[in-house]
Amino acid sequence: MPVHQVVLHLLCLLTLPPLLVGIIVKVKALFAGRVGAPLLQPYLDLFRLYRKGTVLSRTSTWLFVASPVVAIVTMLLAGLLVPFGYPSAPLAFTGDLVLFAYLLGLARFFTLLAALDTGSAFEGMGAAREATWASLAEPALFLGLLALVRRSGSMSLSTVLDVSLDRGWGESSAVLLLVFVSLFVVFLAENCRIPFDDPNTHLELTMIHEAMVLDHSGPALGLILQGAATKLFVLGALVVHTILPMSRGSSVVGWASFLGAMIGLAVAVGVIESTMARVRMKRVASLLIAACVLAGFGVILTAR
Numbered sequence: 001m002p003v004h005q006v007v008l009h010l011l012c013l014l015t016l017p018p019l020l021v022g023i024i025v026k027v028k029a030l031f032a033g034r035v036g037a038p039l040l041q042p043y044l045d046l047f048r049l050y051r052k053g054t055v056l057s058r059t060s061t062w063l064f065v066a067s068p069v070v071a072i073v074t075m076l077l078a079g080l081l082v083p084f085g086y087p088s089a090p091l092a093f094t095g096d097l098v099l100f101a102y103l104l105g106l107a108r109f110f111t112l113l114a115a116l117d118t119g120s121a122f123e124g125m126g127a128a129r130e131a132t133w134a135s136l137a138e139p140a141l142f143l144g145l146l147a148l149v150r151r152s153g154s155m156s157l158s159t160v161l162d163v164s165l166d167r168g169w170g171e172s173s174a175v176l177l178l179v180f181v182s183l184f185v186v187f188l189a190e191n192c193r194i195p196f197d198d199p200n201t202h203l204e205l206t207m208i209h210e211a212m213v214l215d216h217s218g219p220a221l222g223l224i225l226q227g228a229a230t231k232l233f234v235l236g237a238l239v240v241h242t243i244l245p246m247s248r249g250s251s252v253v254g255w256a257s258f259l260g261a262m263i264g265l266a267v268a269v270g271v272i273e274s275t276m277a278r279v280r281m282k283r284v285a286s287l288l289i290a291a292c293v294l295a296g297f298g299v300i301l302t303a304r
Contacts, residue, residue, distance in 0.1 A: 001086065001088045001089070001090055001092075005251065008085070008086075008255065009084050009089070012084055012085075012259075013079040013084075013230070013233070013234075016259075017226070017230045018046060019039070019043075020232055020262065020263075021229050022037075022042045023266040024273070025041070026039055026270070027266070027267050027269075027270025028274050031270070045222075046222050049221050049222030049225070050219050050222045053217075057215060059118065059119045060117050060118055063113045063117045064114045064215070064216075065220070067114030068216065068219075068224045068227065070106065070107060070110040071107045071110060071111060071223065071224060072224075072226055072230065074106050075107060077103055078100050078103040079234045081097075081103075081157055082100070082234055083161055083162075084237055085251065085254045085257070086251060086254060087162055089157060089158045092157070092158040093156060094155045095156070096155075097145050097156070097157045098155075101138065101142060101145070104190070105138065108134055111127075111130070112127045112130060114212070115130075115213075118215045122211055122214070126212040133284060133285075133288065136285055136292070137288055139292050140291040140295050143292060143296050143299055144182045144295040146295075148179060148242070150299065150302035151172050151175055151302050161238070161241040161242070174298075174301055175301045176243055177243075178297055178298035178301070179298045180243050182292075182298070183238065183239050183242055183295075187239050188269070188272075189287075189288060189291075192209040192210075193272075194273040195272075195276050195278050196278070196279070196284050196287070198278050233262070236265050237258070239265065240258065240261040240265055241258075244258070
């Protein structure tokens with residue numbers, strides 16, 4: 001991968017994730033008939049949090065402090081494994097898709113530990129819910145990646161996501177469609193978006209992810225928010241490249257199509273959150289199991 005493409009990849013990974021959050025908030029405000037917060041408000045929120053002090057509980061240990069750092073570092077590493085506007089990622093090797101999935105799991109694991117480390121029953125409840133949904137979302141992710149692996153014959157994300165109109169949609173459109181729907185459901189669940197979770201909720205009995213980070217403040221909370229935005233961007237890139245052909249010609253066309261698709265994905269999330277209500281807790285499992293089934297059908301179709 002050329003050096004200038006690596007630099008552009010890193011710039012996108014470090015600077016663009018909060019913009020997706022701002023687009024989602026703006027779309028939801030437009031649907032509600034409001035002007036809403038400025039598009040760059042997430043950047044201002046992060047800047048404000050990084051300037052504040054941190055309040056630590058007397059019962060917390062080093063796990064509570066380390067969790068936000070691990071969360072942001074793992075998401076940045078995962079972002080280096082997924083191609084953006086160029087057909088190859090900065091880090092590409094055989095089996096990197098397994099590392100990608102386990103980086104997501106490592107970030108979640110430390111977030112759960114930090115929630116339990118506070119000694120709060122409320123945060124423990126949120127951690128239990130997060131672990132439950134993760135046990136259903138991860139099989140769907142692995143099955144979706146397995147279907148793409150069987151279709152491409154490679155164990156590297158850069159090759160797996162190298163979809164062309166002729167080789168991809170021309171030969172296995174049904175597989176790609178099933179995998180796309182499955183990964184989109186996982187994308188919403190992993191990022192705690194409606195209909196699975198509401199990142200803006202303040203109702204104690206319905207909180208999942210937000211319940212786990214209530215005790216974080218200042219720079220630690222800023223790292224958590226930036227890590228969440230990075231996760232939204234990275235998983236969004238994975239979903240987008242499932243159906244978006246990556247240009248092997250002009251790099252300008254490739255980056256323009258990728259950024260346009262990411263903006264479209266953010267708008268789609270905003271529309272979904274504006275037109276749908278959050279489902280009941282017991283229905284969340286049904287949606288994730290359905291995503292597993294769709295990805296499983298994709299695997300079966302690749303065996304023909």
